[in-house]
Amino acid sequence: MLPNIDLRIANMIKALEQVVLPALPRDQRLARDQAMLVAGHLRMMGEQWKSALRYEQVALDDLQGLARQLLPAASALLADDLKAALAMAQACDRASVTAIERANIDLGHAVDAVILGGTDHAPLPPASIDALLDYALRHARRERSWFKANRLDPDQNDLPDLETMLADAD
Amino acid sequence: MAIDMSEIIDAPPIDRIDIWNRDDMEPRIREILDRTVRDRVKGPYAAKTDSEVIAMLERYFARTEGLEAIGISDVARMAGGASKEQFAFTLRHKGDGVGERLVLRMDPLEAISQTCRGREAQVHVAFAGILPVASVRSVDADGEIMGQPAIILGFVNGVTEPSEGTGHGVSGIGTRYDDWAAKLAPQFIDALAQVHRFDWRSADLSYYAAPEAGTRQAAIWQVNWWSQVWWDGVVQPVAMVTYAERWLREHAPICDAPVMCHSDLRLGNFMFEEPSGKFTAVLDWELAHIGDFHEDIAWAIQRLFGTWTDDGTFLVCGLIARDEFLRAYEAASGNRIDPVKLRYYEVLNAYKCAVIDLGQAMRAATQSNNHQDIILTWLGSAGAVFLEQLVMLIREA
Structure with missing residues (x-):
């Protein structure tokens, strides 16, 4: 498959961390917390999915x-x-x-x-x-x-x- | 070496408590758990927007207090906690143009723990003047007016972790207090002692019931509460959770003198001002109940709520070494810690945390019934920490 799952997960993390999170106002803590957790889950899933x-x-x-x-x-x-x-x-x-x-x-x-x-x-x-x-x-x-x-x-x-x-x- | 349970089963009865009677529970807790199951199917739940909150509050104050020309402003969602939707806001009306800064704390459809805002309001009122607690402005225990159960509290200034701290985490877990610990630890211990010394018999606590002194009811009520949460919401069976329930029933200790228990007094659940370090509020009373003081001590010393110094010393709630904490608590409270009962409540608390993380949190997230499902699944991924604790604690007991 092309693009493969690893690449897509990496792209999502990059978009969240480099574009979405910096664009969120500092006082929007719920949105910022959840965006960071999405990145965290994605990073974990990237390590896990092949072994699931x-x-x-x-x-x-x-x-x-x-x-x-x-x-x-x-x-x-x-x-x-x-x-x-x-x-x-x-x-x-x-x-x-x-x-x-x-x-x-x-x-x-x-x-x-x-x-x-x-x-x-x-x-x-x-x-x-x-x-x-x-x-x-x-x-x-x-x-x-x-x-x-x-x-x-x-x-x-x-x-x-x-x-x-x-x-x-x- | 495992214990031969047949010896215990055949032993003469200790008291009149039936350890397997699942209906033996505080009546209000039963109502909340039944309501949870009944309402579960009404989801999914979406996080409230600021405009929705403003409309809810305007309607609420008009109906409950007859206020006119109501203005709700400066609405700000509050971070922290993994359970309730919380918003700070300012209330102005015809009789008060200056405004009052308040906090709305309301139940999503389903949270990591299902509790009662009426109980929370009563315990806040009971402890006013004894401990720093937020004042209660209003309560809608069953959501009859607000649309969902809610409590409105006075706004309290302060922080739950040092602004310039070196460690932060979800729900306060992992917070490092560093040099602040010397100022915070004595207040933390004093707060625990004050809670346990409180004369609950003289307070208006009509949403509460007290277990019978000199029996195992205090422990069994807790086992029944949390096992009901588990069986009502189980997503995937976990053998250790089931065995722990059995062990807790069969080893329930007698509680000689029930006291008020905060039940979640740990790092992240007190606020203090900087730079003095003075406590400004003891937070999150939603799990409070009348029970055995060992439960609060066992809760505070959990590994997940602690931190380690650079030289490897474990600090209870990031504040104080374990032995020092236990000694200081005994001195402050006058209570004598029974190591067997402490161990029992360590097992109970590990069980409770496993139920919360692997049971209720997973059920709420599966149903999409919370405003922060993703935090629930994140916390759920730590549930196995408590499973291993259960194995270790039961083997050592």
Whole structure:
């Protein structure tokens, strides 16, 4: 494709930073703040877009791993729902970000139901809690690395870049 | 090492509180959350223009106060905050040609936190004369006249970050106070102590309810509030958010003596004058409620609201080292900090922030129901910081 996505994103950032922002009056703080955030989002998306499909695949694979670890201790009814969501996740179109996102949401709801333990809030066994916290740490680190360019993370300097993070996930 | 929850589940009841009763919540909070869901479909919401604001204010003052020859001028949108639409303006009318400088603070259709302007007005009035707070000129708690819930406050001069400071950020996050810290820290600690010492039983706080002392209700009300926000708006499930809710229910501590909590007293939420450094206003009372004082302390010491000195010392709210802060607070308030309860409320606050960033902010932005959706998605991209905190805090608890 010509012009490609990287070039168009770079053009948009340049237009915002060199033309639009300087033209905005200093007292128009909302407009200035939002224009700067548009540039910030675009810069982040420029770094992310080529890895977005891979990122979603890694996220779904990790959630499936958690679901399998929770399965043995889940009640029969919750286990059936979880198995069905797992089957849907395994069958989803892995070339489509939208399809993977949908599978992630559906499987996430089934995992949530197990975490809450159904209507009687059955206790979660220690092994399930350990698996859950291990998964949650991987998930949080992945998301923090994905969005580290927002510079809001107090420990951003400890996070890997996107390529390293995805390579580690493999 | 994870805790065996079966031991806790089988333990004898601590009090009469049902930790899984999701309906056990302050009545006004319930109304606000229900209104949020009901009104959500009315979007999208667009930022108000100056001319729209002028028309709204002229209509409002004519109807509520019967003012004549109303003139609204010098309308200026105010920066800061990630929640409400705020405009400074001057009101003139037949009886006042000089004019009064005021601030309109009104709810967009949906914000990063859904709160009550009536509660905000009551707590401002209650603390007048105790702490520097903006005066309340008028309130339309349910937007019956203004068209959307709003509060009109007296204008306060001051800054939320040093004019010549070295660090600035969204909603004050990342602000560095540098040499100003020595002047600001004692006032910050005193403000927290004053809030917690406040005699809420003697004040007109009819929009509020108090949890029962000597029970877990203070904690459970908060868990019910924020978990309801999560489940009403969840865009994508997050396993850690769900587990944190469960953990918070199962570990809820008893609150012996409920106090007024500001609930968002941190960097960016106080104003001061330059060069004296004297506080001119404690801001953003919208999350105030009656609860456990540990909640405010745990809120203030969050990593996201702090900064680091060049030698690596963490400063609570960019002002003071953590241990020094805790000691100074105890001395100023007379309260003794229970480390177990403090840890619980650190978990609760991390949960609350995760719900706000990954739940309510994402829902409002998805529905296009805010005047600054882009700030909501920007803040949402920091939500995972709180997820990792939840893991660490729960593992250490």
